[in-house]
Amino acid sequence: METTRGAGVAGVASAAALSSVLVDLLHEAGHLAATMLPLGVTAISISTIGVSSRGVSAVVAAAGPATNLVFALCLLGATSRALTPAWRYFAWLFGTGSLFNATAYLIYSAASETGDWAVVFDALARPAVWRLPVAAAGCVLYAASILVSARALRALCAEGIVAASPQRVERYCALSYVVGGLVLTAGAALNPVSPWYVLTSGAATGFGAMAGLMALPHLRVLSPKPGEISAESLKLGWPWIAAGGIAIAVFVGVFGPGVRIGR
DSSP: OOOOOOOHHHHHHHHHHHHHHHHHHHHHHHHHHTSSSSSEEEEEEEEEEEEEEEOHHHHHHHHHHHHHHGGGGGGGGGGTSSSSSHHHHHHHHHHHHHHHHHHHHHHHHOOOOOHHHHHHHHHOHHHHHHHHHHHHHHHHHHHHHHEEEEEEEEHHHTTSSOOHHHHHHHHHHHHHHHHHHHHHHHHTTTTTTTTTHHHIIIIHHHHHHTHHHGGGGGGGGGGTTOOOOOOOOOOOOOOHHHHHHHHHHHIIIITTOOOTTTO
């Protein structure tokens, strides 16, 4: 059976933009919330590249990735029939982005000896001790994250929310990857700290951490079964397009330069 047109480019792109913005800002919100604990850390500002603060704490550093792991549970929403097709698709996309961000950060911190996990593990041992095992663990967990995301996407395909078509799946994954990467990179472009963060934060997260999206269409678990290709029920209309546009404007225009919190 042939597939119908399905969700339009604008709708898929807007959902991807909204998801990427939420993954990033909730990560930073996790850091910000942890600075409210009596840890000797005072937040100064929050932006797309991080929370600027006085003082350093392993707990505050770990709070960002931990927040992403919590929201990765939204992947369960992809299998919930209590949600509409659009919300089930978004639950998959947002949960996937959250999970990829948390696990890829292990690899990034081990490779660069910077970032959240570097602060955490430096508090426990010397870099020469933790970098190799953390890098290995990060690779294993990231690969597992891709499989978890694929199984959630498989559920969407099996129920006709996303057409069980390799071309359709590849289109949605590639579009989400490119749009999300561009949004996060644009959000870092106005940061007031250093132009290097455009690469080490925006592009590293948007294009590096989310690279698993490009691997998904090639997994055998997503290969359509005989007779399974059908018309899909996913529709992402004007409310999603408006939400995506607003998210981009706020992310780049407000949080890009940063929002001051304390004096």
